[in-house]
Amino acid sequence: MKYTALKGVHDIFPPDIHIWQKVESVAKDVFTAYGFQELRAPVIESTDIFIRSIGETTDIVEKEMYTFTDKAGRHITLRPEGTAPVVRCFVEQHLYNLPSPQKFLYSGPMFRYERPQAGRFRQFYQIGAEAFGVAEPKIDAEILSMLKLFFERLGLKELNFEINSIGCPKCRPDYRKALLDFFSDRLEGFCPDCRRRYDQNPLRILDCKVAECIKLREGSPHVTNFLCTECREHFEALQSYAELLAIPYAINPEMVRGLDYYTRTTFEVTCKHLGSQNAVAAGGRYDLLVEDFGGPPTPAIGFAIGMERITSLLKLSADQDIPSPKVFIAALGESAGREGLVIAVRLRLKGLWAEIGYAGNSLKSQLRRADRLSAQYVFIIGDDEIRSGKVKWKLLSDGSQGEIGFNEIDTFLAVPPKA
RNA sequence: GUGGGUGUAGCUCAAUGGUCAGAGCACUGGACUGUGGCUCCGGUGGUUGGGGGUUCGAGUCCCCUCACUCACCCCA
Known part of the structure; x- marks a missing residue:
């Protein structure tokens, strides 16, 4: 074959395209009912937007971005995720002057230079939502409930909602220190990756799948025990609202995030039928990012849904209605x-x-x-x-x-x- | 970036180192002048991913390369 698509990208065409369209329309209907309006940001941005928001030492920034210089020598990157461009737009367009809260949905391709595998591609599609201006945990719960409705409408079952709080710049250093103390005397037993993580990002040790490491980290301190008063109250209120809205969540104190901008609430929706890349949606709060981008202090929360992972689940279950001529x-x-x-x-x-x-x-x-x-x-x-x-x-x-x-x-x- | 698996017709797959690489599905024509699905019969369709090597002889063995795939890292 002389002309083929690039590694890690794919064509979407009938009959699969009908599943994609279904997912997009359900998302739009459900999100609209929650007051989200579409925002279309460019697929390319200045590279520093992603470095600043995602974090200089994250894998995404260090080795996964499609970055190039244009003919005028500008540093440009194909967006690896959707939040940073939306935040940039929010600040640049002064959307914080509009009545608060402002709630946006977006969808489109994202790009990361990674080795493809099941559920992971170099060009992949996300549907995301971002809500600006609400610090109250009520909206965290609303977002979980919106996701729940979205999945229900698609007929997806056997999903797990996991939530956590990773604190704020006030309380996270304490936790980090406690974690380092706990691991320091038994570091020898951990896998090489974890020993590297100990220096770079000790929270990631909680995520390791090596049996030895799982055993060694038993009894390690939980982030939820180190939250400052404000963060703890926020997290507890979120839980009570989630119960009020009948969201079947589980607290996962070991859930960590790959992006630096998250504060307090983080969450993930996973499905066991997906293979090792099992998250279908993930997100969290990023109360400091708007300010980081030069806007006024503006709490915010958002998430993204992985389209390929949703559609692959629907292909397993669905009786697909393929349109036919009259x-x-x-x-x-x-x-x-x-x-x-x-x-x-x-x-x-x-x-x-x-x-x-x-x-x-x-x-x-x-x-x-x-x-x-x-x-x-x-x-x-x-x-x-x-x-x-x-x-x-x-x-x-x-x-x-x-x-x-x-x-x-x-x-x-x-x-x-x-x- | 690291490791494993797989590459044969459009798709799913056969073929002990030995005739001209086969089957099912799909497509197409016929059995049935103008009536679909079911059945039967025929037809189209191949650089066996690519390159090199071993051999009298390679789809099969070896090397290189490319692609796909799964997993690690990481993540939606």
Whole structure:
């Protein structure tokens, strides 16, 4: 094959595209009901926007960004995630001057240079939402409830909602220190990755899947025991609101985040049917990021849904409704073909999906094609029908057929079939 | 970046180192002049991912390379 798509990217086309469209429309409906409006930010931004927000020492920034210089030497990066561009827009466009809160949804491709595997791609799609201006934990719970509704509408089950609080710049250093103290005397037993994490990002040790490390970290301090008063109250209030809204969450004090900007609430929705990349949605609070970008102090919270992971789950479960034509017009001969073409265009004018057969195909093959397309009706037009001014109709589901005049077609199709 | 697995028809897969690389599905034509699905018969479709090597002989063995895939790292 001479021309192929790049590694880690993929084409989306029928029949899968119908699942994608379904997910997008459900998200838009549900998020709209929660007061979110669409915001479309560019796919490219200045590189420093991502370095500043995601964090200089994160994997994303250190080795996963698609970065290049344009013809004027500007440093440009294809967005690896959606929050930073939205925050940049929020500040640059002074959206904080609009009535608070401001709530936005977005969707589109993200780019990360990684080795692809199940559920992980170099160009991948996210649907995300960001809410600005509310410090109250009520909105944290609302966002969880919005996700719950979204998944319910899609018929997705067996999902786990996990929440955590990673504190704020006031309390997190205490926790970090406690963690370092706890690990320091047993560091030798940990895997090489964890020993590296000890220096770079000790919270990540909590995430390690190596059996030895899991055993060694038993009894390690929990972040939730180190929260300052404000963070603890926020987290407790979130839990009570989540219970009020019947969100079946679990607290996972070992859940950590790969982006530096998170504060307090973090959450993840996972599904065990996904393989090792099992998060279908994840997000959290980032109360300091807007200020970091030069805006006024503005608490905020957001999340992103991984489209590929959702659609792969739907492909497992779903009875997919693939759209099919209302009418297939099978014509035999040139003059019947002309008549069929005119009828098809007239039906399309009314918004009905009409397909026609083309020259050189026998009636049998046209019917076969109609059957493959799952057309509801076939209209058969030949010399006889042209002479009599009628079309023969056939209902494919039960094989019944009859005749109607050319001018009766519209009313005929308006009446639902008995089958 | 690291490690494993797999590359044969559009798809899913056969073929002990030995005739002309096969089957099912799909597509297409016919059995049935103008009636789909079911059945039967025929047809189209291949650089066996690419390159090199071993051999009388390679889809099969070896090396290189590319792609896909799963996992690690990390993450949606």
